[in-house]
Amino acid sequence: MDQFSLNLIMIIGFVLGSGLIVLEAFIPGFGVAGICGVVLEVAALYCCWQLFGVGTALLAFVAVLVLIALALLISYRSAMNGRLSKSPLVLKDTEAPAGEAKPDHWIGREGVAVTSLRPAGQIEIDGTRLNAASDGEFIKRGTPVLVTGAEGDHYTIRVKD
Numbered sequence: 001m002d003q004f005s006l007n008l009i010m011i012i013g014f015v016l017g018s019g020l021i022v023l024e025a026f027i028p029g030f031g032v033a034g035i036c037g038v039v040l041e042v043a044a045l046y047c048c049w050q051l052f053g054v055g056t057a058l059l060a061f062v063a064v065l066v067l068i069a070l071a072l073l074i075s076y077r078s079a080m081n082g083r084l085s086k087s088p089l090v091l092k093d094t095e096a097p098a099g100e101a102k103p104d105h106w107i108g109r110e111g112v113a114v115t116s117l118r119p120a121g122q123i124e125i126d127g128t129r130l131n132a133a134s135d136g137e138f139i140k141r142g143t144p145v146l147v148t149g150a151e152g153d154h155y156t157i158r159v160k161d
Contacts, residue, residue: 006047013044018064022071106130106147110160113143123147123157132157 020037027033041064049057111125113132117139123132125147132147132155139145139159149156 003051006051010044010047010051013040013047014060014064017041017044018068018071021068022075025072025075104150106155107150109147111145111147111157113139113141113145116141117157120154123155130155134158 017037017040020033024034048060111123114124115121120133144160145157146160
């Protein structure tokens, strides 16, 4: 391969590989994005080694690790405090307040479906979000619901009559 092709593979491998590895951090399990990201990073490091030697390849490897760690840190901070934290995709308020640790506390209480329940989703009672599931029926977002039971940290609900 000529030098231009190796440089192109190296740059594309570093950029796409790092992006796929960061994406994998938000996808449960170790899947296709993570494997492809690692393969692209290895290919880019191989091209770097072929063009510039072992020292430069090691330096590039450390730089990639630092950039991936920085991207994950920024994403984590956004998920905890930034715009992403206000998204219904982030489940940070799903546990009961410290003084109300018993799951039985919510049984018989009325709330509102925060997400569509198909049959699982989230409900909100007095400003607290809880994981819930219906008995198999579809419940639209915004529908008033009644908690009928508890199983672990999930609650069984039905549409309020």
